[in-house]
Amino acid sequence: MNQPLAYVHPGAKIARNVVIDPFTTIHSNVEIGEGTWIGSNVTIMEGARIGKNCNIFPGAVISAVPQDLKFGGEESLAIIGDNTTIRECVTINRGTVASGKTVIGKNCLIMATAHIAHDCHIGDNAIIVNGVALAGHVTVGDFAVIGGLAAVHQFISIGDHAMISGGSLVRKDVPPFTKAAKEPLSYVGINSVGLRRRGFSTEKIREIQDIYRILYQKNYNTTQALSIIEAEMEATPERDDIIQFIRNSSRGIMKGYTGSTL
Structure with a gap:
């Protein structure tokens, strides 16, 4: 949808029925799939690959260069799967030479102000709650839930269907199907409700x-x-x-x- 108050680089590939609200900036080398809505004041930078029927709320910054001193300007991607919602002021950095991409799966919910660093790989149907900070190279499994304000150390793996309580400091891997809480982070049962x-x-x-x-x-x-x-x-x-x-x-x-x- 042509929005005169948004800037869309001529090199961006935007599906016909994408809605782009005013004051959004979309750089070159960006692809956005059908049915996606981009709210106002969103910045989508080079290397973004956004799927179909996504919703990206105001203030989000997608595919900015990594906050990694080793990053040398190499080409890399930030890939977001179909039907994923990204709420206000989320930041998602693109990958480095280590893996070449940051990936968020299908049907995910990334809540407001969360940060997803370079080379993270998030599975399908995951929920990342408000204010969560994922350092680089974090892997999050399908259907995992990370509670608000949790901080996840680099290179951590979180298994499928795991649930991590809000405010947690995640320094060790969290096996699939478990609930994690306390300080230091500990096993407190399996995620039976989920x-x-x-x-x-x-x-x-x-x-x-x-x-x-x-x-x-x-x-x-x-x-x-x-x-x-x-x-x-x-x-x-x-x-x-x-x-x-x-x-x-x-x-x-x-x-x-x-x-x-x-």
């Missing part, structure tokens, strides 16, 4: 609970726990997802909750 909402059966939720009881509540070290889980638990996609996530963790997983208070 799993039920997404159609997981009672039996499947019980299976996941049994796996994490072995891992966090039986006084085994991680290597022992994984060996017992593999030996005693039937192979299922969920079991294998948990095992693979933990074995691939470069920073180590969050601790178990001891019940102590601060």
